[in-house]
Amino acid sequence: MNAETLKTEIKSDIIVERRGSAGLITLNRPKALNALSLQMVRDLTAALTALRDDPAVLLVAIRGTNKHGQPGTPESRFGGFCAGGDIRFFHQAALAGDSALEDFFTEEYSLNHLIQSYPKPYIAFMDGIVMGGGMGLSQGAKVRIVTEHTKMAMPETNIGLFPDVGGGYFLSRCPGHVGEYLALTGEVIGADEAIGFGLADIKRDAAQLPALWDALGSRVFVSGAEADQWVATEFIADPERSSGATGHIDTYFSLQRVKHIVDALEAAKDDPWAGKTASVLRKRSPLMLHVALEQVRRARSMSLADDLRMERDMVHQCFHLRPGARSETVEGIRALAVDKDYKPQWLPARIEDVKPGMADAFFASPWTAETHPLRGLK
Numbered sequence: 001m002n003a004e005t006l007k008t009e010i011k012s013d014i015i016v017e018r019r020g021s022a023g024l025i026t027l028n029r030p031k032a033l034n035a036l037s038l039q040m041v042r043d044l045t046a047a048l049t050a051l052r053d054d055p056a057v058l059l060v061a062i063r064g065t066n067k068h069g070q071p072g073t074p075e076s077r078f079g080g081f082c083a084g085g086d087i088r089f090f091h092q093a094a095l096a097g098d099s100a101l102e103d104f105f106t107e108e109y110s111l112n113h114l115i116q117s118y119p120k121p122y123i124a125f126m127d128g129i130v131m132g133g134g135m136g137l138s139q140g141a142k143v144r145i146v147t148e149h150t151k152m153a154m155p156e157t158n159i160g161l162f163p164d165v166g167g168g169y170f171l172s173r174c175p176g177h178v179g180e181y182l183a184l185t186g187e188v189i190g191a192d193e194a195i196g197f198g199l200a201d202i203k204r205d206a207a208q209l210p211a212l213w214d215a216l217g218s219r220v221f222v223s224g225a226e227a228d229q230w231v232a233t234e235f236i237a238d239p240e241r242s243s244g245a246t247g248h249i250d251t252y253f254s255l256q257r258v259k260h261i262v263d264a265l266e267a268a269k270d271d272p273w274a275g276k277t278a279s280v281l282r283k284r285s286p287l288m289l290h291v292a293l294e295q296v297r298r299a300r301s302m303s304l305a306d307d308l309r310m311e312r313d314m315v316h317q318c319f320h321l322r323p324g325a326r327s328e329t330v331e332g333i334r335a336l337a338v339d340k341d342y343k344p345q346w347l348p349a350r351i352e353d354v355k356p357g358m359a360d361a362f363f364a365s366p367w368t369a370e371t372h373p374l375r376g377l378k
Contacts, residue, residue, distance in 0.1 A: 009047075010028075011043040011046075011047070012037070012039040012040055012043050013027065013028050013029035013034075013037065013039070013040050013043075014026065014027055014028055014040055014043050014044060014047065015028050016047045016051075017217070018051075018054070018056070018057060019216075019217030019218070020216075020217050020218055020219050020220045021056065021057065021058040021059060021219060021220050021221045021227060022057065022058070022059050022060065022061060022216045022217045022219070023047075023051035023054070023057040023059070023060040023061075024060075024061050024062075024063075024213070024216065024217055025044070025047055025048075025060065025061070025062040025063070026062075026063055026064070026065060026077055027040070027062070027063070027064040027065060027081070027082055028065050029065070030064075030065040030066060030080060032083070032086070033080055033082070033083035033129055034064040034065060034080060034081065034082040034083060034134070035082065035083050035084055035085060035086045035087075035133070036082065036084070036085050036086060036108065036133045036137075037086050037089065038089070038100055038103060038104045038107065041104065041107050041108050041111055042107060044111055044137075045107065045110065045111045045114065048060065048111075048114055048115070048118070049114070051120075052118065052119065052120060057120070058120060058121075058221050058223070058224050058226075058227035059120055059121040059122075059123065059216065059221075059227045059231060060118070060120055060121070060122045060123070061122070061123040061124070061125065061213065061216050062122070062123070062124050062125065062137060062138070062141075063077060063078060063081070063124075063125040063127070063209075063213065064078075064079075064080045064081035064082050064125075064127070064128065064134075065077055065078075065079075065080065066078055066079030066080050066128070077210070077213070078125065078127045078128070078206060078209045078210065078213075079127060079128050079149065079206070080127070080128035080129055081124075081125070081126050081127055081128050081129060081130045081134050081137075081138070082129070082130065082131070082132075082133060082134030082137055082138075083129045083131050083132065083133075083134060084131045084132025084133040084134055085104070085108065085132060085133040087159060087333045087336075087337050088333070088337055088338065089101075089104070090104075090329070090330075090333060091330055091333040091334060091337070091338055094319050094323075094324065094327060094329070094330050095324055095325065095330065097324075101319065102316070102373075105164075105312060105315045105316075106312065106373040106374065108133065108136065108165065109164075109165065109166070109308045109311065109312055109374060110374065110377070111136070111137075112136040112137075112140065112165050112166045112308065113166075113304065113305065113308055113374075113377050115136075115137060115140035115141070116139070116140030116166065116304050117140070117304075117378075118140065118142075120224065120227075121142045121143070121227060121228060121231045122140065122141045122142055122143075123141055123142065123143040123145065123216070123231070123235070124137065124138035124141035124143070124144050124145065125145050125209055125212075125213065126138050126144055126145060126146045126147075126150055126152070126194075126200060127145075127146075127147045127149055127150060127206055127209060128147075128149050128150065128151065129151050130146075130150060130151065130152045130153075131151075131152065131153045131154070131155060132153075132154060132155065132156060132163075132164075132165065133165055135152070135154060135165060135167065135170070135199075136164075136165025136166055136167075139166065139170040139199065140166075142231065143201050143202065143231060143235040144194075144199070144200040144201045144202075145200070145201070145202055145203075145204055145209075145212075145235070146190075146191035146194050146195065146200040146202070146203050146204075147191060147203065147204055147205065147206040147209065148190075148191060148203075148205065148206060149206050150190055150191045150194060150200070151188050151189075151190065152188065152189050152190070152193075152194050152199065152200075153182070153186055153187060153188040153189065154167050154171065154182055154183060154186060155186030155188075156186065156288070156292075157183070157184060157185075157186055157284040157285055157288045157289055157292055158186050158283075158284060158285075158332065158336065159285075159329060159332035159333050159336050159337075160285040160287075160288050160318075160327070160328035160329040160330075160331055160332030160333070160344065160346070161288060161315075161318060161329045161332065162183070162288055162291050162292045162295055162311075162314060162315075162318075162362075163182075163183045163292060163295070163296075164311045164314070164315055165311075166304060166307060166308055166311070167183065167295075167296075167311070168295045168296055168298065168299030168302070168307045168310065168311060169299050169302065169304045169307040169308075170199070171183050171296055171299075172296045172297070172299045172300040173198065173300075174197045174198050174199065175197065175198060175246050176246030176247075176249060176250040176254075177246065177249055177250045177253040177254045178197050178246050178249055178253075179296045179300075180253040180254075180293055180296050180297070181249045181252075181253045182197075183292040183293070183295070183296050184253070184258070184261075184281060184284065184289050184292055184293060185277060185280050185281060185284070186280075186284070187280070191203045195237075201235070201237045202235055202236070202237050215234075248273065251264075252264050252265055252274065252277070257290075257293075258281075258286075258289045258290050258293055258351055258354070259351055259352065261281070262278055262281050262282070262351055265277050265278035265281070266278045281351070282351070285328055285332060285344070285346050286346055286348055286349070286350055286351045286353065286354050287328055287346065287347070287348060287354055287358060287359070288328060289351065289354075290354050290358065290359040291314065291359045291362045293359075294359050294363070295310070295311070295314065298310065298363070304377075305374070305377035305378055308374055308377060309365075309372055309374045309375075309377065310363065312372070312373060312374050313362075313363060313364065313365040313366065313367075314362045314363065316366055317361060317362045317363075317364065317366075318362070320366070321361055321362070322347075326347075328346065328347065331344050331345060331346070331347075332344050332346075
């Protein structure tokens with residue numbers, strides 16, 4: 001394959017190109033902020049597997065499309081990465097008892113594992129919104145590029161869910177107790193915080209991204225080792241952004257229980273940040289705050305595969321412990337994305353009403369080790 005070689009495949013809402021020694025993947029569902037459908041998950045898995053097994057492809061990169069601009073122009077391909085999974089689909093499928101909901105999570109988590117264990121350099125252009133499932137597509141990358149437009153979060157407790165797609169694994173590896181903070185609050189962070197918290201590697205001006213993308217496709221390498229060396233040389237992390245201060249966060253989010261955290265935040269009368277953070281937590285699903293806190297702390301000592309198996313158990317329970325409209329997750333999505341009344345009827349309604357042990361049911365697996373849908377992950 002030479003530098004002039006170009007092969008483009010368009011599948012559902014993704015575009016796959018082979019240029020030079022690179023496989024280039026574009027998420028192409030901009031009107032939905034590139035939210036992942038089941039078909040997109042399947043097409044991404046097929047594309048990454050094919051690129052992995054293609055000896056002419058020595059590195060892979062992924063980006064999202066922008067809903068502004070004309071399709072086909074380089075500038076239109078940046079400005080938004082991925083807002084997560086298609087939560088409207090989750091809502092519809094849960095109410096209909098559609099088995100495709102189970103398929104979605106099994107296949108999405110398998111895709112997350114594929115990315116985290118990818119044998120070739122995988123580069124994520126994390127411009128614009130990077131949330132939920134978008135984090136699952138990017139956190140396993142060898143190089144995670146953020147820009148001045150990056151808005152990163154794991155906001156699942158806002159819809160009665162927990163930070164999945166391996167969130168337990170990568171959030172628990174953040175410094176101090178930042179993982180608990182991000183998991184419970186769903187706080188949106190920018191590029192510098194993402195780098196300081198270990199969730200991104202380098203920051204580039206958004207205007208530079210088209211040239212960087214083109215540079216990936218314009219080179220031909222003679223070996224994987226040469227491609228690895230070029231990536232390591234071209235994308236050097238900025239040492240000035242290599243650490244993030246976490247003391248303020250640790251003061252509160254190292255505490256044992258959700259109520260302890262909220263009580264301490266509310267007691268800090270002279271600290272505006274603490275008051276704002278407590279107010280945010282009061283709006284989240286009280287039950288899922290407890291589930292997410294337990295998730296991050298369990299995952300801290302887990303392998304990625306074991307964390308994903310745990311999360312697969314958890315997401316099953318989110319839709320089956322209280323099925324249909326009674327599900328905390330279905331209610332959260334209804335309030336945020338379907339009816340948009342922004343008044344979820346959480347059950348229990350208050351943090352104080354969540355009794356010890358209520359979260360435990362979410363960690364019970366409905367499968368044996370031999371029948372688990374993610375039993376093959378290593």
